[in-house]
Amino acid sequence: MSQFEYVAVLISIIVGLALTQILRGVGRMVTTKNGPRPYWVHLAWTFYLFIFFTMFWWWEFQLSTVEWSLTIYSVLIIYATLLFFISLVVQPGELVGVASYKEYYYLNRHWLFGLLLAITLWDFVDTYSKGVAHISELGVTYLPVQIGTIIGCVFAIATQSETYHKIFATMWILVSIANLAYLFFIVG
Numbered sequence: 001m002s003q004f005e006y007v008a009v010l011i012s013i014i015v016g017l018a019l020t021q022i023l024r025g026v027g028r029m030v031t032t033k034n035g036p037r038p039y040w041v042h043l044a045w046t047f048y049l050f051i052f053f054t055m056f057w058w059w060e061f062q063l064s065t066v067e068w069s070l071t072i073y074s075v076l077i078i079y080a081t082l083l084f085f086i087s088l089v090v091q092p093g094e095l096v097g098v099a100s101y102k103e104y105y106y107l108n109r110h111w112l113f114g115l116l117l118a119i120t121l122w123d124f125v126d127t128y129s130k131g132v133a134h135i136s137e138l139g140v141t142y143l144p145v146q147i148g149t150i151i152g153c154v155f156a157i158a159t160q161s162e163t164y165h166k167i168f169a170t171m172w173i174l175v176s177i178a179n180l181a182y183l184f185f186i187v188g
Contacts, residue, residue: 004068008063021088039104048176092104109160113154117154
């Protein structure tokens with residue numbers, strides 16, 4: 001077993017648990033009769049995180065050529081752990097004391113966007129820990145998307161405006177899909 005394969009197993013387990021949490025939460029929404037009503041903005045962020053996690057897992061496969069160290073290993077484990085934590089926020093085990101996912105979303109937006117902000121900031125640490133060659137592989141969209149995420153999350157934490165949250169969710173899914181298309185089909 002190579003060093004990369006050894007490291008990839010633990011990262012895969014953590015990200016797999018995060019994906020499981022999201023899928024179980026959506027499954028619970030579908031199968032629970034008379035439960036809290038879904039809210040499309042909450043579902044949009046659930047969808048975004050599902051795509052983000054699967055792309056993170058896929059992107060990390062490219063690390064088979066990285067020179068591994070305890071620092072890079074630690075950075076990736078922390079990154080995967082942050083993904084797991086945000087999965088718990090976006091799709092909790094139970095909704096207690098709330099009538100809808102809309103109410104849950106606005107009550108927990110600080111955690112959701114605080115963790116997304118932490119993940120974005122940690123992505124800078126992750127990216128820079130892998131060196132200059134890795135940074136250039138990310139293309140010209142990396143910095144603008146990261147800065148957009150930071151700004152969007154700060155406003156999402158600060159405001160309870162339903163209009164802002166609807167626009168941010170819609171725009172961010174479109175930006176993310178465009179960025180993924182750029183990264184995987186143009187940059188390669």
